[in-house]
Every structure is written in structure tokens, then in C-alpha cells.
Amino acid sequence: MKTKVAIIGSGPAGSSAAIALSKKGIPNILIDKRRTIGLPVQCAEFVSSGISSYVDMNSLLSAVNQKIQYIYINAGNKTYKHAGSGYILNRDIFDLNLSEKAVQLGSKLFAGSRVYKIDRQKNCIEVLDVLEKIVYEIYYDYLIIAAGPNNIFKSYNSHGESYIYALQIKTELLRKLDSVFCYFRNYIPYGYGWIFPKVNYANVGIGVEKPVSDVNLSACLKKFADELKSEGLIGSEVIEKTSGLVPVSGLNDLISGNIVFCGDAAGLTHPVTGAGILNAIISGSLAGDYAADSVKASKNFLNDYKEEIESIFKKSFLTACEKRYRLYPLMNDEYGISKNIKLLWPSFEEYYV
Ligand SMILES: Cc1cc2nc3c(=O)[nH]c(=O)nc-3n(C[C@H](O)[C@H](O)[C@H](O)COP(=O)(O)OP(=O)(O)OC[C@H]3O[C@@H](n4cnc5c(N)ncnc54)[C@H](O)[C@@H]3O)c2cc1C
Incomplete structure (x- = not known):
């Protein structure tokens, strides 16, 4: 089958990319190896209130478990209290809701489907339907890799190994x-x-x-x-x-030809705190936007994605890495x-x- 943009991974990054693409009317397919999007949860589920600038939390009420007011740091026999408003999510519901929103807007979702190979010559991914045990190919103009940390495609964008x-x-x-x-x-x-x-x-x-x-x-x-x-x-x-x-090594390569990386696959977790949900949403949305613009104009704008992500994250991530080490x-x-x-x-x- 054929699509304009294929997206590997329907976590916060991939679903945000699909939402951005569908909002701009660009055909896209989301593929995730998980049979139920969001499960199993591998997360402590805290996200800062800054998420409200990117996601309408009022429309995702069942995805919010409780609100948070402060962050306490307990270190060296002392406890420090800081403002730290945010939400504890029900990550399973949150991830599922984001993918459902993408589908409502027009994205196709293939859950329970593992992408096991990228053929860069043919602009094609090879997918295994885990339940039916059938394999099929999806041809794309652009590919968004939002497959999380340490994924099998990491050789396509140079990765830190910490x-x-x-x-x-x-x-x-x-x-x-x-x-x-x-x-x-x-x-x-x-x-x-x-x-x-x-x-x-x-x-x-x-x-x-x-x-x-x-x-x-x-x-x-x-x-x-x-x-x-x-x-x-x-x-x-x-x-x-x-x-x-x-x-926690900081940014990986963000683009390679017509492939764009976002979320954890791009190394976008904060190198000190490990927080990555919001950065996955920000980068996924931008990846979707720039891929959509590229499809519409028949011109590759992914370098603009790279520049925008670097302008948001590079300096603060370099500082965080330096402090960590x-x-x-x-x-x-x-x-x-x-x-x-x-x-x-x-x-x-x-x-x-
Ligand atoms: C224990 C733990 C606690 C954390 N706590 C927090 C926290 O409190 N707050 C916070 O902000 N961040 C936290 N994080 C980080 C946060 O979970 C990630 O930054 C976030 O999930 C990144 O989203 P993503 O969409 O990039 O990747 P993911 O959420 O990992 O999604 C990637 C998706 O890709 C799919 N996939 C992978 N490979 C393939 C393939 N070959 N074919 C098809 N599908 C594939 C996976 O099934 C998955 O659904 C925590 C992480 C861990 C491990």
C-alpha cells in the first residue's frame, strides 16, 4: 500500500505527528507493534502544566489521574519544596486518546504491527502483522520514526549510548x-x-x-x-x-534524507530529569507539520524541522549533559x-x- 507519510510508533510523539499531518489533510499511516496503544505503561506519568499549550487537557479528562502543585527534592538530609504544577496522567488512556484523535482526524492506525525493515532505496517499510502473521509493505514519501528509546532503527540516526x-x-x-x-x-x-x-x-x-x-x-x-x-x-x-x-545523551540526529526522528527516538528526554512526554509531543507535532509542508510543496523542508528542534532544545540539553557528567x-x-x-x-x- 501507499501513503504520503508513514509513522513508526504511536506513543505521544508518533500520534502527535499523525494529528498534525491529518489536520493539514495529508494522508498518513501510524504503525505500532503494541496491540493496545498505551499498554504496557512504562512511565512515572508526570507531565508539567506546560502540556496545556500543546494538548487540550479538558478534552482528555479521563487521561488525568490527579493534579500536582509542587516538586520536592529530598537530598543530603534536606528537603526542598519548589513550585511544579502539572498532571499525573493515566498514560495508557492518554496515549490511546491521542491515537484515537489522530484516527478521528483521518490517520490510519495499524496496531499490533511491527515494522521490521526500512528499504531506503524503495522508500518502503516492511511490516509484520503480529496477530495474523502476515507481512506487507507500505510505500511512503516521508517517514517519521517515533519508535521510542533504543529502537531497532537507531543505526539511521547516530545515537548516544547513555x-x-x-x-x-x-x-x-x-x-x-x-x-x-x-x-x-x-x-x-x-x-x-x-x-x-x-x-x-x-x-x-x-x-x-x-x-x-x-x-x-x-x-x-x-x-x-x-x-x-x-x-x-x-x-x-x-x-x-x-x-x-x-x-540521556542529548539530541541524536534529527533527520536523514526523507526520514525524520522525534520523541525518544531523537534523544529528546531531558538528560538530567529524564522527562520526555512533553518533548515527544512538541517534536512529534513539528515533525508532522514539516512533513506535511514538504508533501504539499513537493520540496523537502525537514532541515527546517532540525533547525527548529535545535533552537528549542540544543542549548539546554548541552547544559544538562555537561552537568550530568x-x-x-x-x-x-x-x-x-x-x-x-x-x-x-x-x-x-x-x-x-
Ligand atoms: C520508567 C520510566 C518513567 C518515565 N517517567 C516519565 C515521567 O514521569 N514524565 C515524563 O515526561 N517522561 C517520563 N519518561 C519518559 C517518557 O515515557 C518518554 O519520553 C515518552 O514515552 C516518549 O514518547 P515517544 O512517543 O517518543 O516514545 P514511546 O512512548 O516509547 O512510544 C514509542 C512507540 O513505538 C512503538 N514501536 C517501537 N518500535 C516499533 C516497531 N519496530 N514497529 C512498530 N512500533 C514500534 C512502541 O510500541 C511504542 O508504542 C519515563 C520513562 C520511563 C522508562
């Missing part, structure tokens, strides 16, 4: 919270622990950069959860467990953590000095 390895449980929350909490501990090296509330539940996780850190993730998460239990914050029952990778090695004990936290974490004014 990832946060994250492990998270969903558990019972014993106190109502209107804030997200990040914990810096010497037993969570090159990373941090978090507790993000979901009304009566909480996402509790740790993420550490590998290979620089060689901690055992399960043991590290257990120790962190035990600490939260001793504070009376969470119960013992593990309701769900998830894991995933977060790229300079400061984390100094934060291996309580003294190092308390001395450096304000320089490392972007909600402190000192970060920007």
Missing part, C-alpha cells in the same frame, strides 16, 4: 499527596528515586545510568521502597511492576549530594548560574 535504566512499582499510597518527590541517595548512583502519587496509589521507582553505575536495580528499588515504607508513605503490596530505558561523579556521598544538588537539578535557581 541510558537511564528505570525500574518502577505501583503500590498503595498511605497519605494523600499533591506533589511529586525526587530522592537523591548514595545508593542510587548516577540517578534518583521518585514517588509520584496517583490518588490512592503511587508510582515508586529508581533510575540509574548504566554502564557508569553497576547497581542491581531490583535491590536498589527495594531499598528505596523500604525507606518510603519506614516514612509511612507507602504500603507493601506491589500492584504492578514496569521498567524501561530513558536516553560533571556533577554525578561528585555525588557519591551525602556531602557530595548536598553540595551539588542545586547545580544539578533544574528547579533550583543555582542550576542556571
